[in-house]
Amino acid sequence: MTKIHPLIALLILGACTASAQQTPSMTGGGKPEATSTSAFAGLGKDRPADAKTEITANKEATFDNAASVAEFVGNVKVRDPQFTLTCDRLKVTLSKSRKGMEVAEAFGNVVIIQENTEKNGQTTKAIGKAGLATYVPASGEVTLKVWPSVQQGPNNQVATEEGTIMILNRNGKSQTVGSSKTVITETNETGAGR
Numbered sequence: 001m002t003k004i005h006p007l008i009a010l011l012i013l014g015a016c017t018a019s020a021q022q023t024p025s026m027t028g029g030g031k032p033e034a035t036s037t038s039a040f041a042g043l044g045k046d047r048p049a050d051a052k053t054e055i056t057a058n059k060e061a062t063f064d065n066a067a068s069v070a071e072f073v074g075n076v077k078v079r080d081p082q083f084t085l086t087c088d089r090l091k092v093t094l095s096k097s098r099k100g101m102e103v104a105e106a107f108g109n110v111v112i113i114q115e116n117t118e119k120n121g122q123t124t125k126a127i128g129k130a131g132l133a134t135y136v137p138a139s140g141e142v143t144l145k146v147w148p149s150v151q152q153g154p155n156n157q158v159a160t161e162e163g164t165i166m167i168l169n170r171n172g173k174s175q176t177v178g179s180s181k182t183v184i185t186e187t188n189e190t191g192a193g194r
Helices: 006-012
Strands: 022-024 031-038 056-057 060-064 069-080 085-092 101-118 123-134 139-145 149-150 157-158 165-169 174-177 182-183
Touching: 056 060
Parallel strands: none
Antiparallel strands: 022 031, 056 069, 060 069, 069 085, 085 101, 101 123, 123 139, 123 149, 139 165, 149 157, 157 182, 165 174
16 A cells, blocks of 8 residues: 655645535525535544645556646545545646645546534534545535536435536535435434424
8 A cells, every 4th residue: 555645635625625515495486496505524624733734546646746646546545534435536626826725626436525514512423425526625616527426424315317517615605407306304312292
């Protein structure tokens, strides 16, 4: 396995660090209106100063200084205090100024997992999956393509066709373009019987 220097790891930190759960609401006319609640909105915000990220890849890690590109191939795992990401290949392109990341792309079997602590103290797990995930720090958007899905606790949204795209923003907004199915499971939040 190839372990990555912590400085390189910090540049890659934003690779797919946000996803969202889209849920339908009803407008006055009874038609669905897309609204969203974020499953991964806290990622990248209020990051501890001593946070460490570890990236491993079991086939190769390459760095092209001239092109400002780092690429990791083979069972890639990103372990961070705020999330875990796995994929087949991870490519990170630094900005022209090299003061940050321009874009990060995760390819093949992308899975992002984050545990969130709710206001009531209960921990829920948010899981995003796709064949391709692209993160653009300038806009704060993550785009999930190739059979994307997002699950937060018992609720989930799943693409029902390969070409569906889920666009997720770090501020908690999301948009799904294409066919999908959303399942919302009501739970007893107070713990008392209803």
